[in-house]
Amino acid sequence: xxxxxxxxKVWRQENAQAQGRIETYKAKNIPDEASFLEMLxxxxxxxxxEGKEPIVFDHDCREGICGMCSLTINGVPHGGKKVTTCxxxxxxxxxxxxxxxxxxxxxxxxxxxxxxVDRTALDNIIAAGGFVDIRxxxxxxxxxxxxxxxxxxxxxxxxxxxxxxxxxxxCKNSSAMLFTSAKAAHLNLLPQGQPEKNKRVLAMVRQMxxxxxxxxxxxxECEAACPKGISVDNIAKLNRDYMIxxxxxxxxxxx
Amino acid sequence: MNDIITTACKFVTSSIGRKILVAxxxxxxxxxxxxxxxxxxxxxxxxxxxxxYATGLHAMPAWMLMAIRLGLLAILLIHVVLTLVLKxxxxxxxxxxxxxxxxxxxxxxxxxxxTGVMIFCFLLFHLWxxxxxGDPHDCYNHIVxxxxxxxxxxxxIVAICCLFMHVRHGLQSVFQTLGLSTRKVRPLYNIVAIxxxxxxxxxxISIPVCVMLGIIK
Numbered sequence: 001x002x003x004x005x006x007x008x009k010v011w012r013q014e015n016a017q018a019q020g021r022i023e024t025y026k027a028k029n030i031p032d033e034a035s036f037l038e039m040l041x042x043x044x045x046x047x048x049x050e051g052k053e054p055i056v057f058d059h060d061c062r063e064g065i066c067g068m069c070s071l072t073i074n075g076v077p078h079g080g081k082k083v084t085t086c087x088x089x090x091x092x093x094x095x096x097x098x099x100x101x102x103x104x105x106x107x108x109x110x111x112x113x114x115x116x117v118d119r120t121a122l123d124n125i126i127a128a129g130g131f132v133d134i135r136x137x138x139x140x141x142x143x144x145x146x147x148x149x150x151x152x153x154x155x156x157x158x159x160x161x162x163x164x165x166x167x168x169x170x171c172k173n174s175s176a177m178l179f180t181s182a183k184a185a186h187l188n189l190l191p192q193g194q195p196e197k198n199k200r201v202l203a204m205v206r207q208m209x210x211x212x213x214x215x216x217x218x219x220x221e222c223e224a225a226c227p228k229g230i231s232v233d234n235i236a237k238l239n240r241d242y243m244i245x246x247x248x249x250x251x252x253x254x255x
Numbered sequence: 256m257n258d259i260i261t262t263a264c265k266f267v268t269s270s271i272g273r274k275i276l277v278a279x280x281x282x283x284x285x286x287x288x289x290x291x292x293x294x295x296x297x298x299x300x301x302x303x304x305x306x307x308y309a310t311g312l313h314a315m316p317a318w319m320l321m322a323i324r325l326g327l328l329a330i331l332l333i334h335v336v337l338t339l340v341l342k343x344x345x346x347x348x349x350x351x352x353x354x355x356x357x358x359x360x361x362x363x364x365x366x367x368x369x370t371g372v373m374i375f376c377f378l379l380f381h382l383w384x385x386x387x388x389g390d391p392h393d394c395y396n397h398i399v400x401x402x403x404x405x406x407x408x409x410x411x412i413v414a415i416c417c418l419f420m421h422v423r424h425g426l427q428s429v430f431q432t433l434g435l436s437t438r439k440v441r442p443l444y445n446i447v448a449i450x451x452x453x454x455x456x457x458x459x460i461s462i463p464v465c466v467m468l469g470i471i472k
Contacts, residue, residue, distance in 0.1 A: 011353070022353050075356020100354035107348050172360060173345035175270075205271055214348030215270040215341045217367065218428040219360035233437050240434030242271045250262035 004030040004090055007098040008043065010055055012114055020111070022100075025055075032091040036079070037062060037069060039090055040101075056114035062086040064227070067162030070169070071115055072102040077166035077225045084164060084227040104169035108176070108212045119165045121211040122179055126163075129196070129203035130183040136192050151189050158186035160228040170225035173214030178222035180208045181238035182230045188241060198245035198253070205242055270344075273337050278432035280334035281425050285451075287327060288422075292458055298471060302395035309391035335375060342368050363424040370417040377414035402466035411463045419456040423448050 006027040013020030025047075030039050037059050044054035060068035064087040073079035079088045093099065101115065109117040147155075159182075167178035184204050187193030193200070216235060223232045266272035294312070297304040313320070363370070384407075389397055402408045426448035430436045436444060465471045 009354070072352060072356075075352050075354045076358060080356070080358055102352055102354065105350040105352055107350060170358065172349070172365065174348040174350075175345075177270075205269060206265070209270050212348055213270075214345035215274060217345070217364060218424075218431045219364045221358050221360050224358035231438055232431070232441075236431050236434045236436045238434075239271055239275065239432055242269075243275065243434065246262055246266050246272070250259045252258050 002032060002095065004032060004093060004095045004097075006030060006039075006093065006096070009098060009100045010115070011102045012055070013111060015113055016111055030090050032089070034090045035062070036071070036073070036085050036088040036090065056112075056116050058116050059086060065162060067164035070104045070117065070119075070164060070166075072100075072104060072169055074100050075102075077104060077169040078164070078227050080225060082227060082229060084162070087227070104165050106165075106168045106171075106174035106213070108174065109165060109168065117165075119163075121213070122163050122165055122168075122176065124211060125176065125180050125204050125207045126183060128207035129200035130187070132187060132192050133196060134192070145191055147190060154233075155186045155189035158182040158189070158230065158234055161186075161226075161230050162228060164227065166225045166227060167222035167230070168213065170221045171214065171216075172219060172221060173217055175216045175222075176208050176211070176213040177216040177235050177238065178226065178230055178232065180204050181234035184241065185234040185237050188237070197241070198248045201238070201241045201245040202249060205238070270341075273341055274432045277334055277337050277341070278429045280330045280337075282429050283330045284334060285422065285426060285429075288418075288455055292455055295462060296458065298395065298398065298462060299465075305395050305398075306392060309389075309394035313391045331378075335371070338368065338371065361424060363420040364428075366420060367424055370421040373414060373417040374421060377410070377417070380410070381414075398462070399466055399471060402463040405467065408463035408467050412460050415456045415459045418459075419452045422452040422455065426451055 004027070008025040008027050009022050010025060011020055012023045025043055027039060027043050028046075030042060034042070037057070040055060040057060047054050058068050058070050060066045062069070064084045067084070069078075069085040071078065071085045073085070073088070078085050079092070081088055081092060103109075103111055103115045103117045104119070105117075108121040109119055111117050161179065161182040163179060163183075165176075165179070168174050168176050171178075184201055187200065188197050218232075218235075220232050223230065267276065294308055295305075297308045357365075384401060385397065402411070427436075427441070427444040430444045431441070462471070
């Protein structure tokens with residue numbers, strides 16, 4: 001088992017107001033079965049031993065399901081291996097590699113410190129309409145509420161979004177369309193989401209615009225960077241649903 | 256009535272609404288390209304063909320010609336102004352990486368504004384050269400004279416290459432923005448966009464090339 005020696009170019013910034021800069025660190029003797037975050041833990045332990053400030057980064061479950069970890073690795077959110085940073089293993093890198101580590105960048109994601117950014121803007125989009133108001137009860141009996149298999153699959157695939165924000169960070173325009181469309185689609189596809197479909201679409205899109213995200217230019221960087229494989233089909237669906245919702249609002253189908 | 260106006264205002268100021276307007280006007284411009292190309296191809300039939308075509312166009316009632324021109328101008332302006340506003344917002348929404356990475360965004364998609372501005376400048380020159388200073392009765396000789404200047408021909412060819420880049424991303428983008436795309440048909444749209452671009456732009460380029468090669472004289 002080979003251990004890796006790496007050069008890290010890490011974005012350091014004390015707080016939102018401070019001037020950020022790239023600093024270079026040596027990551028020595030990193031086991032290749034370590035995850036990317038564990039590699040940073042090792043580097044941080046060394047920094048603490050030397051009496052320096054450790055590198056601040058977001059993390060939580062470390063098993064790829066919470067969406068808390070971020071990091072733009074060599075210019076690509078989560079490193080572009082279709083997994084979250086916590087599931088990215090050092091065996092993906094070679095001994096002697098130089099790795100650039102930066103925060104998820106977007107104006108809508110204000111930087112808090114080093115590699116940690118505030119992704120509240122995504123929560124605000126959910127709060128605007130990414131929910132079902134009615135009481136849906138406990139899990140229904142199987143086949144009690146028929147849903148086409150294809151529809152159920154599409155809804156489940158959309159619901160796989162963990163809301164990490166890699167789509168925004170990878171987008172050349174910092175657009176949140178993939179996130180918003182996935183969150184809208186997984187409810188809009190299912191029976192429980194139907195009564196509030198138009199209201200939801202309008203509220204979420206308008207909140208997304210208000211948060212200062214950019215506009216989608218159909219480059220599909222988001223889909224390529226997404227650790228959960230969310231499809232840009234959801235964006236096409238949101239565009240469609242938005243047209244329908246606007247038409248419904250204009251003629252007063254719902255108030 | 257109030258609801259309709261309120262919603263319409265919200266629609267044309269929203270990100271998706273403006274993108275839909277850009278897609279629809281873009282689609283109109285693509286259709287115009289096809290019509291324009293079909294007319295241009297009459298040059299290969301000889302001077303009588305294209306001169307008849309040009310005089311035929313001008314034979315329509317003046318108000319109709321003016322209405323078509325104003326309509327096209329309106330479509331073009333909506334397309335250009337909205338894209339520039341959207342682009343400005345996109346630039347402001349982004350903060351740059353020290354180390355930039357790209358996964359699958361095509362060169363064409365990343366240079367849409369650049370190729371668009373090139374096409375706009377070309378369009379101004381093109382209108383000045385062949386519409387303002389043109390004579391429908393002697394269209395053929397005017398075109399041959401224009402393309403006999405190699406600089407003019409090269410400029411046209413470069414501009415049409417920009418048009419290819421623009422159309423290559425634009426056409427498949429129209430389907431996605433209008434919500435007509437799924438993962439099954441998206442690769443097909445991509446191929447259609449490339450083929451459409453190759454055929455249309457190739458045919459446009461064939462005219463200056465043929466003039467320079469002496470095939471059209």
